[in-house]
Amino acid sequence: MRMVKKLGGWKQKLWKGDKLELLLFGIPRDMTRIEFKNCCDREGLHCLARGQVGREHEHFRVKLTKGDSQECLGVDIEKLSNYVRKFGWRVCIANMIETEKVRRQEARAAEAKKGPSRAVEQASQKKSEKKRKANDGVRKISNREKRKLRVGSWNVCGFARSERKRLEIVDQVEQSDLDVVGIQETWELKDGDVVSKLGKYRWVGKARKGLDPKKRGEGGVGFLVKEHLFDVVEVVVKTEFEESLWLKIPGERGEKDLFLGNVYVPPSSKKVASKAQENFGQIGEDVQRFSRKGEVVMVGDFNSRVGKASSRGQAIGQHGEDKVNDNGVRMLEFLGSNELMVLNGRRECDKPEFTRQRAVCNEYSILDYILVDRGSTQIPELHVSAIDIGSTDHFLIWANIDRSRKIKSKKQRKVFRWKVERLGDDGTRDEFQKGLAGSVESFRKLLRSVEDGQVDVQAAGDRVIEGWESIVNATAERVVGTKVVRCGVSVKWWDDELKEEIGERREVFKQYLSEASEESWEKYRAKRKQVKGLVKKKKKCIWDEVVQKANGGLEGNVKQMWEGISGMVKKTAQGGDTGVATLRGVNGGLVSSGKGKREVLAGHYKRLGVPSENEAFDQAFKKEVDAWAQKEEETSKADVGNVELEKEFTEDEVEACVNKLKCHKAAGADGIVNEFMKFGGKGMIQLMVLLYNWVWKNEYTPSRWREGVVVNLFKKGDKTDPGNYRGITLLNTVGKVFCKLLNDRIVGVLEKEHSISEGQAGFRKKRGCVDHVFTVGRIIQGRKRAGKPTYCFFLDVKKAYDTVWRNGLWKQLSKYGIKGKMWRVLKKMTECTKSAVMLDGELSKFFDIEQGVPQGCTLSPTLFQVFINDLLEVVEAVRKGVKVGDTETSVSGMLFADDFVGMSDTPEGLQLQIDAAKKFTDKWRLSANVQKSAVMVCNENKEEPVEHRWKWGIEEIAVVDQYTYLGVEIAKDCSWNAHMSKVAKRGKARAGKLHPILANRHLDTRIKLTVLKSVIVPPLEYAGEVWEGNK
Template sequence: MAMFTLNSSSGVSSPIGSPGGASMNSDVTIKVPFKQRTKIGIWNVRTMAQPGKIQNAIQEMRRIDLKILGISEMRWTGANHCDIEDFKVYYSGLPKKLEYGVGIIVHKSIAPKVRNFVPINERIMLIQMEAAPVNINILQVYAPTSDHTEEEINYFYTQIASITRKIPKKEVLIVMGDFNAKVGQGRTGNHIGPHGLGERNKQGDKLSSFAGENDLVIMNTFFELPPRRLYTWTSPQDGKKEGLIVRNQIDYVLINQRYRNSCKSAKTYPGADINSDHNLLVAEFRVQWKKLKTNQSNKPYDYRKLKNQDIKKRATEMLKKELEHIKNSPETDVKIDMINTAIKKVKTEILVRDPTKKKSWMTTEILELMEERRIKKQHDKSGYKIINTEIRRKIREAKELELKEKCAEIEMAQRRYDSFNVHKKVREITGKLKKKTVGKLENEQGEIIIDINEIKETWKNYVEELFADQRNEHEIPNTMTGPDILVQEVEAAIRSMKDGKAPGPDEVQTEILKLLEENFIIELTNIYNNIYNSGIIPHHWLKSEFIVLPKKQGAKRCSDYRTISLMSHMLKLFLKIMHKRLYRICEEQVSPTQFGFMKGLGTRDALFSVQVLFQRCRDMNCNIFACFIDYQKAFDKVKHNKMMEVLQDSGMDGKDLRIIKNLYWNQSATIKINQENTDEIKILQGVRQGCIISPLIFNLYSEAIFQEALENMEEGILLNGKRVNNFRYADDTIIFADTAEGLQHLMDKVTNISRKYGLEVNISKTKSMIISKEKIEGVQLIINNKVVERVKTFTYLGTTLNEDWDHSQEIKCRIEKARSAFNNMSKLFKTHNLTVEMKMRLLSCIFSILLYGVESWTLTEATTSRLETFEMWLYRRILRISWMDRITNESVLQRMKKDKEIMHTIKRRKLEYLGHILRNENKYHLLKCILQGKVYGKRGVGRRQISWLKTLRTWFETSTTAPVSSKQQPTKSSLPE
């Protein structure tokens, strides 16, 4: 190792990697290992939201050999990271507005060293990097200007001070960015050097205090340089008058005192250009980066290669060769290991994703113009402006060409019926291909957690607490009934498995399991039968991996995130076979008021039931008192002992019970945070996430609760002489009655029995509503001695319900959501590079948003007119026709070469749904009763309000009330009343 001697008498301390500090103002000799010099830049670019800005920054990084560049005024929305050419860009901004924002661009050679990224807010972000022997923390900031209030500026410094205190003292801390402060000339203590610029202002005092209190040194005040190498910002007033120079030093790089000597220089590069009023500030550090081992499991694989018949044949032959001795092994675990090894070999040798460089719209001509503009920056301002105008024009042309090429790719993919690439290209053009937003994590005291180990521990504790329970051992009856698994069942399950799903910890992928030939499927069937008959599940199948996704913008606490479980695809296949068997039991025992996870039923049936029944009750002056129940993490709070009792009572086969019991009692999980996993956690309650049989288990569990709670209850709505008092879609539950007392009685019983089964009602999210023609005041619903909030509107299964039961409000909401989706895709709809036919295919996506829940709508002339008006608005936008052009709707339709579509689609779907209900007497008996059954009450005087069936009779010009048999297709002359 190369060594050198450093003599210091300037009050500097030891460099990065040194074991300790030096005494101030004394000669000291420190032996330091030779380290790599790394340039780190700081630049306020005014905005990165303009096309071409990020490429401009990268070009300058290459020219100056910058490895890291901190950006102020990034102006990108959200917080995330992305790859651009040979660089990784981390950024933190506002959720929606293109204001403020910070970012750090890291070269690909250093990017793997980034261990943690913490987006604090739109002005502060942190990356933590692995170096030797201590880690490096870079805090990029953008301070408020003097136009902001004193409170905002103080809050900014309070935030960065709280972050710096969380960084271990032994680690390197670099705080850099645009501080909008002038510290001025003259030395201040040990934290500000003598070579600053100008006079200190009020914000400079704050920066000085911050640096002194946190033992930080402002490095670009310690190097004696000419003024042109010191100033970082040029005022708009600069040069307005002859001899007027207004240039200040407001961007700084700070480092903790202990490692100040690792900074070998800090100076500005006035010649660097990005069309900003700030100069690039570059600090050169002596750094020794930590060597990291390559993680082979993170290699990207391209399973779509298997669509190529030659590659598929190669993969199948390799799999066959690797598994030719599988019959010779008697042990189930060994056979599974052989399958895993064979699949891994196929992936690594055949399916590794080919390195492809993403085609960029940026041209060499534009980059050369940017370089020419840079050269003219210092001495030819008029030439600079001319070239800048030319660059903007060239960028517009390049972006238009890119759009044209992508539209051609969409057309080509559509002709090949390649829906995957059609969807992908559409998302690329509309900007919807960005990854999920990266969030930050706070502890119980509201403090941001910085340390990755503390983050992992916090998540581990949260998940352990979430799934903790006093679970006892559960005995399974000795009668082990259950038929063996058939080869045909395995084949059917493999065919029905969906592609493109993330693998579990064993990294076995469904796409490769589908390559197994018949003789190997027989072996797989034998493996499954051994497991099924013995009840012993391979230990690595019992391990799940949780990944966390934020539920909303600005997620801070663990409860603001959703945990997604990744499990073995081999286990998924096994459970898919069990699912077919268990579903028959579930279908027989679950009430018809449960619409979730039931074959042939869905949200439209739940919405139809609620909408039509409540409307008919209102027409008959039958008041409805409803409660929309929200359970606290219902799926995660299922008690395993209770669950097994419910499953035993369902009449499930003994072997199936044993498999489920072993699956739940032996399972464990880890949480994956920043590519690192926590220690294993025991899951003691809740249904298994990502498991195909979990919805069936939850339905049986929920059914047991409501059967016990509502047994012999006389409260509810009287329909055909029977009481109906609940509708459920999984855990989304509506309880209702025709009196306030009845609803209170129902809720008391449901709340108590739910608690017995481990489910708690979330009072803050549970709401009540009264649907009546008359105003009813002074009625309160009490749960757990707390008043449930009464609301006028409520969103149930994505549809807005209101106490007046006016469908026009929901239709207005659907129109606005469809309009918003159209505007997000306007770049595609307004371009001349796509055919009208292709645009109409894309428009079907907008129609699907508009017509969600249409089967339950009751339409009037006003709402019909509003829908048709919106349809014509869409066509006019596609053709770029303004209302001011005075072009009739008929002419617009002629240009589109089509007729009006929305109302035709609505009529067709409602009529088809009616026939669907009437043809399936057994399955849809409840829906038929809701539509045709007797609702008890007295109709009010005056004209009847238009009903669901009335709209159909009006559309198809019939007034008949003849009943329709369950096997008869409804026609114009046979619509029921």
């Protein structure tokens, strides 16, 4: 290699002016820039450690200046190349690469400045004319565009404090067209894990820990995220620094993921100096963690004044303020150690762009920042918007981050609903009934043509279902009609008059900022007070309308009355959103987007719908039952079955089921609501009888009747766990009536034959939860009076309905006399079912359910009763129950749906009962939730406490002092103190929530009594027959 003059070890001819750029390949993907620099420093490559380092996809780009290169101490390019190979790296010069790129850019710029040639211009004009003619009269609007990510930050001093402020903030953010805005000082009292919709944005927040719920909130951070973006982001709640929240925005087309952090650093003081140092240390740990996974951008109120830089290329700008505070010193250290820089103060202007101002007090400061990677090739420009929302002295700041995304604009969802209220009019109802009656004969002709021409039952059934639905829907469309319901939350008092008043207040605010006088401040205060008064006045008008609506419904329109009461409850309730929270996926990560949560829930229910294997399950019995079920499919056709079950349906049967239907319920996929069946008259009943008898005769189950939409209700526990939500399956209404007909026949036969054990009380006529709890309570208290202890075992079956073994269910049905056609129809109605999860008004993909019975189907409780009935038999066979009074009657266990309680008079006897129950669940492939199951020793001898430990297989069962059984607290000392305390607490909470209604002078007293008797009293009186006051 020819020796030439070197400057710090690099050949002079390789330099481009004062700069030299290198590309290093083969560096591990998870190595951060800071780790790279530390490695270079440790290995003596000081020039690389001093250079400006940035990651570009799979390699690092290092920019050196002549001063940096002096640290190389004579190492030339060949020696450096050989040296870095021991790390598995490769190095090359990048100056020429960039020179070529710059040359192309300069050529394009020169061509643009010169203008296109005449030939090119003519070709372009012809192309534009051709395109215009092709699209003449057609206006195409693309719903996808690509643009940079617009990120903002705003300390609003009380986002959760008032609805008016939230609406103003969202309105201003929307006008600024920001994609993501970090909000500080939200003053929330609890985490906003449940994502709420605010205009075109979604809100998710994180409250400061340890706040007193009775006082005003403090601190807290959150994000406003545009809906189109929220479908892809993930919320990262768990961080080292508590008062921070992070979003993960996936990269597109090979780009790294973007981690956007939002922090609020409290002001520093001498008392909390060490805490302030700890805060920045924890934020640094979060930055290091996320920088290993992608690119980091931070926004927030750091309460730090960092001063200004003396030259370009530093972590702070040259055009900031002069002052530096204690937090500012720590923030400068934080920026240096984490290779970050602030966007503030980089634009040359007459005076610093302050982010917080109190003009009347002459207080100006820069406390709010946007931070980006110091190795960024392009530095975004920061914008400061002096927007007034009536309470904060901080300004909105934002910047265009160099991260382009495809944006899919969402259209407002329209929902068409039937005008069922018209069926309340006698004339409309008569016309509807006549229309259906006139279609009965045409439906009969359809059935005859199908039977004559179709051989395939499935194809014939599809024609029958479509014909029946078209008759009902066509008649309803002609007589009843539809209306459009626009989805979304609207606030009536947020009208044009109020917006105009707020606009005037903002103009006064601008005048105050420019003049900074006491007079302009007082003028602004007066205007602000005027706006608050107008908001209060408008809210009162809305409240009066709600009260008037409730009073108006007192004379007969009960639905209107309850709508008014419901409106008042919503306006007075301060509770959080009741929707589905941020969920934890299979990999343990938190998912907050609507699409992501639908996928998590769908995956959860899909896994529940797949039969699981357990080592304890009886495999030999499974093989036996599976073989029987396969054989029974054919042999059952020769089985006549019970005559009561096999006969065709009558009009009386159908009419009895229809009369039990409730109004104002959601329609199925066919759009047919309960009101059509209830008010359809004789014609509707005849149409339903014809349809059901054809389905029954041909043993055909429509696919629509087997498709369910799952909605989720939170039970208790961790909101991020999908298992803590109860999935309710919404089914086709016409199919539900058919299932109700089947259920009534089955129940009639089972009760007539006394097939169901007397110990089962769930979903049986003239039996209920209170009867069950009454029996358990009286047995325990009676034995206490006799000085005898009672050993109780409460079994919690895990996902009982969802995990029913279907072949086992068919075996049990056959055992209890459900055979022949009824057996085959039930099998077809339950098998081949599909479900989809409904969330935020959208459906997930449908997935197959291979086990279980759907919660929401009228058949499911009865089928589960039959399936689990033998549990009581196997426990009673142990003969270790408790005797009732002085009689020889003994009770070993009781069952209400999947809630089982076993009782014995000895510890050993209870263990035998537990072993018998364990053997039953293993045989019939049910799983116990041992963590939620418990043993309780009632009336225990305090001098000789029981030391026995009970086990479910190899797992130990917890021994508790009280247990909630069917909503009633049962205590080991047989008192009702715990239950009464719980009931009283619940009653106080409801009374407090409804106090504004009960104390409203304008609301009719009769409505207040209705609310009192219907909402507050029932929970207080629940199971009042069981418990009694202390004597």
